[in-house]
Amino acid sequence: MAYEVVIGLEVHTELKTQSKIFCGCSTKFGAEQNTNVCPVCLGLPGVLPVFNAKVLEFAVRTGLALNCEILPFSKFDRKNYYYPDLPKNFQTSQYDLPIAVNGYLDIEVNGKTRRIGITRVHMEEDAGKLVHAGTINKSDYALVDYNRTGVPLLEIVSEPDLRSPEEAKAYLEKIKAILQYVDVSDCKMEEGSLRCDANISLRPEGQTKFGTKSEIKNLNSFKAVQKGLEYEVYRQTEILEEGGRVIQETRSWDDGRGVTLSMRNKEQAEDYRYFPEPDLVPIVVDPDWVEEVRKNLPELPDARKARLMKDYGLSDYDAGSITASRAMAEYYDVAVASGAEAKAAANWLMGEVSRLLNNSGQLIETCPVTPEKLAGLISLLDKGTITNKIAKTVLENMWSSGKDADTVVKEEGLVQISNEGEIVAIVERILAANPQSVADFKAGKERAIGFLVGQVMKETKGRANPEVVNKLLKEHM
């Protein structure tokens, strides 16, 4: 039987506010353990939370970017459960009146655009981190680092609209892009500032009723999201094919072994005993302020992609890749504004620049060659001052030296030689030294000329204008 895959994602993202959601402590990642703490985030007796207004702004910005409705009256609730990384043994979160509801975003997979519903976006506080001595199974004790306790989080819950692990990955990438565009989160999965849980179920094709779902946790990278869900599709298909029943449970993705493992089933599920947080007042949002926030939203990925295609004639693929990250898109816009030809800029950015970034493990944000300098390089190429081959060398030099293209070309004497007089002597010398190739060419082997061009280029360290070389070789043979 053919099954339809049904996936919904719960994405948690840490907001990059300066201070925590309910106290003034710093949110900086990587500080010495238990230094970004105070009586409030430690949950000491008698302390009270004070809501950080910046978190509200970030949440509204995100909600609007995800096409959500912003609720004019929203509130915090307590989610009660015992865990030692949670100092109060309840998490202040939002339950029945989240800040934003009923949104959507469009994803594109295999050239097909699909609209994925966003059920809700809500604000909550992060928990601390347990540090185990030795391994988690063999440890005599555990220590708690409360630095992360109270760092603001947004939880973004999708509708069960995703139909494949690939779509889930595309959705998550799109969420990440949007969060970065609206500048609310660093979205570093490796630092835990973007986290993802997935609900997945299967149903016979054509059936409208949902099958029994499992919840997958510990999906710590984009790849893990796709792999974990692919495994789960396989696992649930096997069960159903054998006539079995999927049980509702929480499973954890084991990246090393490439499998999901059962954590707890529904019968063991916690009762969170939610109730309205009595230490905080309801959040009443002024609709005028929401409109103000909406007006100040930056151009979002879809709009930006459409603009690049329309204004610069970029392909769907190129425009999509460039706008997948706000930093890349901004780099591109600056390069073009600095005079780079639009298509050439796209090619260079996605080609050589991306290759060098990957090789050096750097991000576009810290690219040693500024977009202005890249534009300078492209314009030298355009004017014929340097050859395409030389340009790559020049870029590498710019990368390490920080110099601009003009300087590199001048200092290294890399200007293209188009003057026939300068080239002709070399051409004659090469022809004389390679009689066999000349004979081959004359015998009709067109390819032989390629070898001869290469020899001339080698002699001129790549600076000779290839067209001129070609022409002169033919004339002198």
Added chain:
Amino acid sequence: MELYKLTAHELKDKLTTKEVSAVEVAEAIYTRIDAVEDKVQAFISLTKENALAQARRVDEKLKANEELPALAGIPGALKDNICVEGTKTTCGSQILANFVPPYNATVTEKLNAQQTVLVGKANMDEFAMGSSTENSSFKVSRNPWDTDTVPGGSSGGSAAAVAAGQAVWALGSDTGGSIRLPAAYCGVVGLKPTYGRVSRYGLVAYASSLDQIGPITRDVTDCALVMNAIAGYDHRDSTSINAPVPDYTQALVPDIRGMKIGLPKEYFVAGMDPDVEKAVYAAIEQLKALGAEYKEVSMPHTEYALATYYMVATAEASSNLARYVGVGFGQREKGEDLISMATQTRTQGFGAEVRRRIMLGNYALSSGYYDAYYLKALKVRTLIKRDFDKAFEDVDVLVAPIAPTTAFKIGEKINDPLAMYLQDVCTVPVNLAGVPAISLPCGFKGHMPIGLQIIGKPLGESDVLKAAYTFEQNNDYYKRLAPLGGA
């Protein structure tokens, strides 16, 4: 004149005229404590060294003829659920027996700014859960009017200390009557302010939506002075009210002419001691004779208040007290794993009443019961609040009893939680509605004081104080001192 018998405003005059020094006042209080604390058991801890140091600082300023705030150099006590930086704050519980907060409550800061002298931390029912102070895990406080009876609770230590002259003033906290009931039983004045009028920052939470700190004093004037010191908006408490604080001493005018007073008939519950009822009615008659306009009002949802209170308060408490598991602070018992460590800690660290209320609260919030209990309670709470809104369309203050009886014997109700809970039947509606109410003596049954409750509109503390002051000044109950007798 023995200094411990004086009120704050009387002492302030003597300090200003340099008739006495702040150190002399502090020493007089400690001498009194030494003499009677064995009988009264009002304190969990004393802070004598800090107190005398503070008194010396005040004396230096007096010597330099500096103008000082009203409570400068006046010794007072704080209920032991109010945090004082560097001073043990136990909440009456073994689980916090050695907890020393690294921060001050906002009221502590405000009192420090007043340069008051902190005598010690007063005994209380564990986590403010109780009506007799018998639930303290440290000691049972005694009523200074009859040391065989309870002082009321949960701020029993605060009220007993003030009544016995061991503190000139005290702070208590009132979640369902915990300031007003002990004030009534001990024959002193206790005010529960409007919810949000006094910051809760640094008050160890019992039920967040009901808790409120307030003064316990020997007369209404001192009550106004303490209110002046502690009231006001606090950015650290999101539920505090951002409204200007009036000078409450302006309300101390013995003139009630034209004020409309209401009598909610539902507060005279079945089983009320006829002598208490008589005293309250006599007080109303007296207020009428002094020129108050009188009206009987109906507050039909009063009978549901107690049940509502025990849902709302215990639900919040179950969550507020979840943090006491021995991980980050407080007592920790050993266990084989995390769950057994937390279970052991909570089983041994909490007393029976606290455990009972945590279980009640968890039950009320649990899935499948939430709608029937907690949600229903919230709805009834709204109806109770509407009763008050409606009554206050016609009257300025409501006059009612504080409790159905005078103080009961120690041990009398401790094994009957429901009988104990009934002591709060006249006080809990006020907390559910968030309005202010004062308790002051309005007579005696035998030698035991009877409390009169005057309830005001939201932020109507001045009306309450004015009515209370008028009644007080036309009687002499406040001049009587507790005899510290017992069987």
